[in-house]
Amino acid sequence: MAETEYAEQGSRHRNALGTRILGAGAYVIAGVCLLPMVAVALAAVTGGTDTITHLFMTVMPDYIITTVLLVLMVSCGTFSLGVGAAWLVTMTRFPGVRMMEVALVLPLAFPAYVLAYAYTFVLDHPGIVQTTLRQVTGWGPRDYWFPEVRSTEGAAVMLILVLYPYVYLLARAAFLQQSSTAFLAARALGSSPWSAFWRVSLPMARPAIAGGVLLAVMETIADFGTVSYFGVQTFATGIYTSWFSMGDRAAAAQLALCLLSFALLLAVAERTQRGKAKYYQAGKRHASMPASDLTGWSATLAFTLCSIPVVLGFALPVVILVQMGFESEQNLLSRRYVEFIQNSLTLAGIAAVLTVCAAICVGFFQRLKPGRRSATAGYLARLGYAVPGGVIAVGLIVPFAAFDNALDAWMRATFDYSTGLLLTGSIWLLIGAYMVRFLAAALGAYEGGQSMVHANMDHAARSLGQTPFGTLRRVHLPILTPSLLTALLIVFVDVMKELPATLIMRPFNFDTLAVQAYRLASDERLEGAAVPSLVILAIGLLPVILICRQVGRDR
Template sequence: MVAYLAHVNVGVNRLSFNPWIATTLGLTVIFFSPILAVFVAAAEDSFGLWDHLFATVLPRYVVNSLVLMIGVGCTSLIFGVSSAWIVVRYEFPGRVAFQWMLLLPAAVPAYLIAYTYTDFLEYAGPVQEAVRGVFGWQSAQDYWFPEIRSMGGAILIMGSVLYPYVYVMARTAFLLTPKSLYEVGMLSRRSLFWSIGLPLARPAIAAGLALVLMETISDFGTVEYFAIETLTLGIFNVWLGMNSLAAAAQIAVFSFLFIIILLALEMIARAKRQYTDTTKKSISLSAESATGGVVILCWIVCAAPVVIGFLTPVSVLTSFVWDGHSLDLSKTVLEAALNSTILAAIVAILVMTAAGFFGFVSSFQGGAILGRLTAVASIGYALPGTILAIGVVTIAGVIDRGTSDALLKIFDMTWRGSIASGFGLVIIACVIRFQAVGYGAVMSGLGRLPGNMMDANLLLGHDFSAGIRRVILPLTKMSFVAGALLVFVDVMKELPMTLLLRPFNFETLPTYVYQYAKDELLEEAALPALFIIATGLVPVLLMNAALSKIMLKKT
């Protein structure tokens, strides 16, 4: 009865103008406008450049992007699914340690591992020097060594840092699969992995793989350093190298089709893939004790991705610092660290403020339609940073011109200020890009609250804002903290948008490391690179805590 009266009360209020919903709709338009701006910019005349690109380099961009996505996807599946099954299914020495160590590569940005492996494996690096010393070879003509700056090298490197997306999703799915289903497989003498575990985990694995592929197509640092011409690198080269925003936007629209296809494939993969466990309490399958050669195999499968994706690059960077490189914390380094921290903090605050507003209003004031609109406003995370940068610049340019024309017409004033450049533009782009991270954290917290909590607050005579401030916020504060930390870390690692949109003489830690790595001076930026990795360990710890909580509930 209480819930019904509250529902009637809310329904009556919705008949009048609701400033909360109106503001939410306005913010949704703002967040979605850069994506629409990309299509508007693409409609402009590129003066024949698009035809030239289509006839020459665009097919190569597409082929390289597809090969890279397929290769990284397969590598991530091999590393992620195999290691997830082993740590769930088998009990062996070191299992508990591997459960969280397999998450560590997620802390290393792909561009950093590309820089370190190039320095480690190139002709003048320690590995080839040791090979020449052992066999007495004098030059590169005396022997063959795989080229790290190649498509194969990029696939291995990116797969070794992106597989945790698949690992987390697969491990969670394996843990949540009820023991009763595995027991049915045992009775019918079926393979527990191929017949039970993998088919039931397929939707979760597909979701993790979609994230891997979206990160792959969004990558800039690795493909630029390895000179692999993908769609993302093509956008960057056409925009800055050929000074054509229209042509860059046209490539961006073409690249956007890849994102739509990936999202559609993920939805199709997850559609109608459900099972229901009717037991009172779902219990996970107990781990089987491994012995002999099985233990060694478990160690190899679990250690390989950790060694490739985390231990080797961190060891290389640490050795540079140990040898005395990069110990001088110059003014430039400190300014870059301060800029990164300030940028990440501001973006985290703005993202969580917007995400909280979207989440509260869509959950307690709007209906299903408003909920879908706020979810669409968070689509920026699915777009490569180069595409989003084009949209933000286009919108900022429109605002600049409109403001200048209005001031000139009304006040006869000439306005030379620019929104389309400066620190503020980087903030706007990052807020739109990482809105999905904060929104997901907020909605996760709200999903654990009773559905009639706000209704009870209204019946007690408190308005909506008081209910949010006094009831909802205290109960979801940990979700806000977790979301803010994740956004902070993502911004600290962000390279392409910062590189494209930063004002003159403005450096962050990623752009600082990028400049030195580009000049073959990675050892001079080793300490800032380790700072970035150390920051990336925060979400790793959060993911491990969440997975450990799931394990405790299922045992």
């Protein structure tokens, strides 16, 4: 009996120790995710008011107006394209509808800045479109008007074409899950199909649609590559200009704080609308929404409307980039490009593994020890999705640069030895920025799989003497392998495409494919920029293919 009690006490001790270790790891991860925001706020407050006063008198109004305009245009554009396409492929049947269901996701593989390079090459003044127009008409450069692609409106179009799939995917899922009861009741009461959609189906899908639009807006305010290349003045470009061109860290921190405040306001709005807007199906039976068969001109119109975003957001840019790549002098197999690819794969691989490990730590701790503390740790770990990469970069460089300088000064005074910059300018600090930025995506994928693991499995494992780590290793991880692989792939591709944090934080002479594409495009060598852009696109297609396969099985 004494031996049994001793064994139970030892088991409880091991379980408590495992829980404490897991909790410590979750709290550390949450603290790392919170650090950039705290550092940006402190740096902005201690930077004095002269800089921010000067900014308000000069560039701040332009930053505010342009950012708000971009947000409004992208919101309206992604809503119109995403909801319209989702309704057509869900509620109608026309030749090619199954293909369109999948094809409408493909533009998600494109970074917006790559799309900007492709369309600038074609639509700019020396591009093939305007050159052909002048040759056919005999007009001179000042004899006609042509829309300027390098403008706020042009940047908004690029962002809309690559971000509308967020709204499309969520709206389509919401429409598929709706019961036909309310819609048919509205039709029976005399409402037209359009009126029933506007008054019944759209409000029921509002939480999902709003979530998709807000996600697109988050990506819009975080975008740097597109707006920088088009010369559009936003907070994202202002942070980079203040940091590098002006060498003013206080200005960069204060602009980052403004952008952070805007991003967190949107995050709070997203959580508020998701928490309050709820719709429930009336009745016990769930009848799928009836789909209308389209024929003749109506079927042709529906197919055309669905094809436009696919052609403009994927097919045409791919053709343009391939042509640009063939015309360039860039050799993808050269030693220089091999280094770019190696650097990109190294950063993306390490960041993906560490980010997924962090997601496992935070997610499993929430399951193991549900309560206010674990929920707070999980919430802080998710804040990174609302923080643009430039803000995270500034928020990490400021405190770690201060630490490196203080340590170097102390070592010089005490041992007459210079340590230099140990953390600032290292790949590990950059990888930390990636983890903060993309941990929310990994947590979402992990928790989606974890919800399929019944609590009874945990109880059974614990009754058989398994520690928390044993339960995680022997029960959870084998079941969650598909979800973990999905999370790894999502973070891997997101890191490959990430630009602002990489530009600010990358080590000296450590460039990636995204940086190389940005550098060549900034030098107006668009044909050369197509080569690294195509590699980024090819890798970005991997998670999109997984999403497309899921879309094909949804119905």
